[in-house]
Amino acid sequence: MQVLKNLVKCIDDNGFRFNPDTTIFAVQHLMQQSLYLFDALSDLGIKYSNMFVCGKNYSSNADIIEELRNRNINTPLRDKYKIGVSSDADIYFDLRELSKRYNHSNALNFENTVLLDDGGHLLASADTLINKPSAFFCGVEQTGSGIHQYGIKSLKFPTVDVSSSAAKRIFEPPLIAKAVYERLISVLHDLRSPIIGIIGLGYVGQAIAESLLVDGYSIYAFDSRSDINAKSGIRIAKSINEIVNACDVIIGATGKDISKSFVSRDQFILKEKKVFVSVSSGDVEFYKLKSLFFESNAYDPESQYDIGSIPNLEMQYGDGHILLLRNGFPINFDNSLFSVPLKDIQGTICLLLIACVQSYLIRKQTHKTLIYPGRIMVDTSFQSALMKSWGEVLDVDHGISDLYLNRSTYIEQQSQLRTEPKVIRLPWVFKNWKWNF
Numbered sequence: 001m002q003v004l005k006n007l008v009k010c011i012d013d014n015g016f017r018f019n020p021d022t023t024i025f026a027v028q029h030l031m032q033q034s035l036y037l038f039d040a041l042s043d044l045g046i047k048y049s050n051m052f053v054c055g056k057n058y059s060s061n062a063d064i065i066e067e068l069r070n071r072n073i074n075t076p077l078r079d080k081y082k083i084g085v086s087s088d089a090d091i092y093f094d095l096r097e098l099s100k101r102y103n104h105s106n107a108l109n110f111e112n113t114v115l116l117d118d119g120g121h122l123l124a125s126a127d128t129l130i131n132k133p134s135a136f137f138c139g140v141e142q143t144g145s146g147i148h149q150y151g152i153k154s155l156k157f158p159t160v161d162v163s164s165s166a167a168k169r170i171f172e173p174p175l176i177a178k179a180v181y182e183r184l185i186s187v188l189h190d191l192r193s194p195i196i197g198i199i200g201l202g203y204v205g206q207a208i209a210e211s212l213l214v215d216g217y218s219i220y221a222f223d224s225r226s227d228i229n230a231k232s233g234i235r236i237a238k239s240i241n242e243i244v245n246a247c248d249v250i251i252g253a254t255g256k257d258i259s260k261s262f263v264s265r266d267q268f269i270l271k272e273k274k275v276f277v278s279v280s281s282g283d284v285e286f287y288k289l290k291s292l293f294f295e296s297n298a299y300d301p302e303s304q305y306d307i308g309s310i311p312n313l314e315m316q317y318g319d320g321h322i323l324l325l326r327n328g329f330p331i332n333f334d335n336s337l338f339s340v341p342l343k344d345i346q347g348t349i350c351l352l353l354i355a356c357v358q359s360y361l362i363r364k365q366t367h368k369t370l371i372y373p374g375r376i377m378v379d380t381s382f383q384s385a386l387m388k389s390w391g392e393v394l395d396v397d398h399g400i401s402d403l404y405l406n407r408s409t410y411i412e413q414q415s416q417l418r419t420e421p422k423v424i425r426l427p428w429v430f431k432n433w434k435w436n437f
Contacts, residue, residue: 004346006437014433018045023107026116030055032337048072054094057081058329084301087282091121099129115139120146138363140355145255158362160355165378175340177207179332197247200254249275252285259289270320283328290328308335347390361429385435
């Protein structure tokens with residue numbers, strides 16, 4: 001994690017420290033990289049006891065949660081989950097329990113609260129969970145689905161949108177595609193010449209399709225947008241139903257419940273085995289399909305599982321067979337210490353760290369009655385420096401030359417690509433900072 005280590009030193013060399021009264025309220029994948037992130041925030045002045053951290057049941061690692069508690073970081077106490085309860089419901093339950101501890105702690109009296117979110121649940125509910133005015137908040141959102149869902153389009157406080165950053169969108173999808181491929185390959189080997197369908201050709205969907213295509217698999221794809229330029233060799237379907245009917249393995253990469261379009265008593269008729277795989281956040285991608293397992297009494301929705309033992313759901317359906325991997329949760333996570341090698345994913349941790357600093361500085365440099373609400377672009381000069389440092393350690397080809405990485409206008413254009421509404425501009429908080437890392 002040398003890039004992250006160098007960044008922490010760089011921030012410190014620029015004279016930055018969080019005030020002692022700063023708290024962090026976070027939703028994150030609690031894996032090894034999260035430990036490094038919270039350690040970095042501690043190195044920059046935030047006390048571990050002022051950190052309130054909620055994980056996700058499908059990605060968090062039990063050993064890392066114990067490490068967080070050993071550092072005196074506040075985390076939810078439960079470690080068992082019901083198979084029939086949605087990921088959204090689980091996260092909101094844990095957030096409510098954690099907010100009670102926050103509201104009964106000294107943190108309630110602290111002026112600065114950084115909301116570090118992955119998925120939008122915290123940003124959408126902070127003003128009801130935390131007993132303080134939203135003018136005291138500053139936010140960071142890691143995912144595109146978190147920005148566009150859960151009613152946070154009209155944010156009441158400044159929120160740095162990491163998901164739209166060029167650094168994340170260009171460098172991270174190949175890393176996720178590689179993680180998906182490594183976990184999917186054993187399933188594919190059990191099938192004879194499987195035809196693979198990918199629903200959703202965003203950055204991650206495209207990267208997965210291209211990886212599988214290189215390995216010789218037949219690929220169908222569908223995207224609701226008409227302007228998608230798929231790589232040669234990928235057959236474009238006209239509907240989700242066409243994908244389900246034609247393919248043996250169906251990969252969902254939309255961030256929405258795509259199974260609503262094909263699961264019904266009249267239309268969903270199987271005559272062979274179908275494997276369904278999610279690569280998006282939570283269990284939303286095949287949630288309607290998942291309900292069939294409970295309606296058919298194949299599984300008891302009240303049955304529980306521990307973190308690290310999420311089951312596959314499997315049953316006969318008509319003349320066919322359904323296999324839903326990992327209870328509909330994304331396959332690129334398996335509750336291990338990390339889903340992507342630490343040296344590769346450290347760039348994402350750097351983005352989250354600097355986004356916390358940037359959001360905090362905006363909050364500090366503007367009077368609370370004149371606070372700038374809404375989405376903020378990750379500083380482009382920082383992104384340029386990060387992409388050069390991060391690119392040097394990556395095992396995947398990001399396809400971007402140093403010529404473009406040195407152009408702040410290119411980074412800015414890429415950071416605004418496919419984001420609505422366009423990211424607002426705010427006063428430059430990193431004036432005179434030197435990015436030597």
